[in-house]
Amino acid sequence: MGSRTPGYEDHRNHDGPSEANGGVQDGGKPRGTHMSQDGDGCLGAGGDDEDGDGENDFNGQEASLRLANATLSADAEGAQKKRKKSKKKKRSATVPLKQSSPPRVLLDNLYPSGDYPEGEVQAYTKVKTAAAEALYExxxxxxxxxxxxxxxxxxxxxxxxxxxxxxxxxxxxxxxxxxxxxxxxxxxxxxxxxxxxxxxxxxxxxxxxxxxxxxxxxxxxxxxxxxxxxxxxxxxxxxxxxxxxxxxxxxxxxxxxxxxxxxxxxxxxxxxxxxxxxxxxxxxxxxxxxxxxxxxxxxxxxxxxxxxxxxxxxxxxxxxxxxxxxxxxxxxxxxxxxxxxxxxxxxxxxxxxxxxxxxxxxxxxxxxxYGYGLNYDAPSAVSIPLASGRRLLRTIKDNFGTIVFCRRYLERLGVERYLAGMNSLISNDIVDSYQPLAxxxxxxxxxxxxxxxxxxxxxxxxxxxxxx
The missing domain is CATH 3.90.230.10 (Creatinase/methionine aminopeptidase superfamily)
Known part of the structure; x- marks a missing residue:
């Protein structure tokens, strides 16, 4: 949309399975059994080992515990896999990958990641100066x-x-x-x-x-x-x-x-x-x-x-x-x-x-x-004599702000009998009017x-x- 030259104005999270509360299965000792073998919670001397150092007992009990824990983990993992397999897969909606003609496919569906194509990049012909760096901040x-x-x-x-x-x-x-x-x-x-x-x-x-x-x-x-x-x-x-x-x-x-x-x-x-x-x-x-x-x-x-x-x-x-x-x-x-x-x-x-x-x-x-636009420099408080002008101004601010619009856009919103109100806004320098140029x-x-x-x-x- 071209701008008029000033000099020519007159032309105008999923959790894993929990452990069982009872004992372990497949020959493993119940949970806490090793604690009852020694008053302080350690596997000390006093077993059947002739050397009296309890090493064989300790190794055997440790191996049993590892076996029990591995069995529990395997059982839990198997149960989890069975539960996952039992879930039915949801069918995802088919999203068109090409634009229709005329264009009616929502752009968000064509670019689901939200990353849109970058425009053409051109290198500058001049190196930017320190002043330009300051302006960039x-x-x-x-x-x-x-x-x-x-x-x-x-x-x-x-x-x-x-x-x-x-x-x-x-x-x-x-x-x-x-x-x-x-x-x-x-x-x-x-x-x-x-x-x-x-x-x-x-x-x-x-x-x-x-x-x-x-x-x-x-x-x-x-x-x-x-x-x-x-x-x-x-x-x-x-x-x-x-x-x-x-x-x-x-x-x-x-x-x-x-x-x-x-x-x-x-x-x-x-x-x-x-x-x-x-x-x-x-x-x-x-x-x-x-x-x-x-x-x-x-x-x-x-x-x-x-x-x-x-x-x-x-x-x-x-x-x-x-x-x-x-x-x-x-x-x-x-x-x-x-x-x-x-x-x-x-x-x-x-x-x-x-x-x-x-x-x-x-x-x-x-x-x-051609169209109309809310004046950027219009005073915030202006006395508008026509009620139709006041209603129209509210419609313009709510729907267009300072975006330029035309009569077709107003009538598309269902606005009727707006010409007198529009003329009032124009004459009070609240709205600018644009004419065709040839x-x-x-x-x-x-x-x-x-x-x-x-x-x-x-x-x-x-x-x-x-x-x-």
Whole structure:
């Protein structure tokens, strides 16, 4: 999910058997007999031994005791084995080892150990400095196993879902059916359907599924009341969706086309994204990442119906860092050269994405609403005049928090007649509204995106897959 460039805001235990209480069997002496042979409990002189030292008696009694103990142990062991054999074995449930299509097998069943695949590891191109080491001490959560498994599980959900999308989505389908298929898959794999209060805050969609066609570039999702949009053979479709577990969001996107005409456009943007990922690292300045992205993208051109177009980076939308329950953390990475000396730091999570276009490279707001998000800086106590607004705010806090959501998600929860309340929350700066963004009509845009973590010695691209 792209972040708007600040400069273009206007575009917006089992026990063993016990011993018997009586005597031993098979010729052994009763327990304690040797004690009665001598008043002090020792086997002393006074036996039939002519030497008077009692050695033969002692050896004979000791051998008898060993025989008795061995017999008891063997009998007990045999009884234990008989008891074990008599138990009936429980039949274990058969767990599928492969994902279904569409994806509906709970991910926990595919990974019963709880260890999810590690993302792609890339070595840094620069050695980290002492300053970066100091910053790392403040980000110990990146070594926390739960944190890493949350991210890796979310990334695996994203990979399995997009594999299904890439194999099954074809022209003729509605964008609504595609979006709902993606979201149903994500929720099924996570085991969180999001219908109970607070369930979506535990795990679910990181933001609404974006499905943008052609010149539409970012932040479009089908909503209730809109006319169905049918995917066509000549369309270029950006597929952008997020998966979160306990507020840690994997943000990844890809572009689909069914006409080889647009292959070079897709190749340009994929190369630019991979270049940005390769350049990123601890102490790397944002301006250096941006310059590398621009250089890679502008080395491509695409011929569409006899006319050649240079592939341009989009200027007023950016890559971004990700924070807990916050898709845009505050740092932005443009796709064009700039003078931003801000450094990427150890422990940070970034969504490295790029957008390329055959159009102007400046996006404008389109009609409609993509989604809503609770304002991070909204005051805790605000007077909301409408009762519907107050009820809606409670629903948002209980089910989404600061996760971006859309109208389809509200209606899925059974919320009705919420538009007036929503407008009240927006006008009081409690909720932010997001509009679709597009380049000029007739142009084509593409997007590729991955989420990565800057470890101490390497970067891990969580969402990397066999596809891209």
């Amino acid at each position: 403040a980000r110990q959560y990146t070594k926390d196993e739960e944190f890493l498994q949350n991210y890796r599980q979310a990334a695996e959900v994203h990979r399995q879902t997009r594999k299904w999308v890439q194999e099954t989505v074809k022209p003729g389908q509605t964008l609504l059916s595609i979006a709902e298929g993606i979201e149903d898959s994500v929720r099924a794999l996570l085991g969180h359907l999001g219908l109970e209060t607070g369930d979506s805050l535990k795990a679910g969609m990181g933001f609404p599924t974006g499905l943008c066609l052609n010149h539409q570039t970012a932040h479009y999702t089908p909503n209730p009341g809109q006319k169905d949009v049918i995917l066509q053979q000549q369309d270029v479709m950006k597929v952008d969706y997020g998966v979160h577990i306990n507020g840690w969001i994997v943000d990844s996107a890809f572009t689909m086309s069914f006409d080889p005409t647009y292959d070079n456009l897709l190749a340009a943007v994929k190369d630019a994204t991979n270049t940005g990922i390769k350049t990123a690292g601890i102490d790397v300045r944002i301006c250096d990442v941006s310059a590398a992205i621009q250089e890679a993208m502008e080395s491509y051109e695409v011929e569409i119906r006899g006319k050649t177009f240079p592939v341009k980076p989009v200027r007023n939308i950016t890559a971004h860092d990700i924070k807990h329950y916050r898709i845009h953390g505050g740092k932005s990475i443009p796709f064009v050269k700039n003078s931003d000396q801000t450094k990427m730091e150890e422990g940070e999570v970034f969504a490295i994405e790029t957008f390329g276009t055959t159009g102007r490279g400046i996006l404008r707001d389109e009609d409609g609403v 380049d000029i009509p007739g142009s084509y845009t593409a997007q590729f995106e991955h989420t990565l973590l800057l470890h101490e010695t390497h970067k891990e691209i969580f969402s990397r897959g066999e596809d891209y």
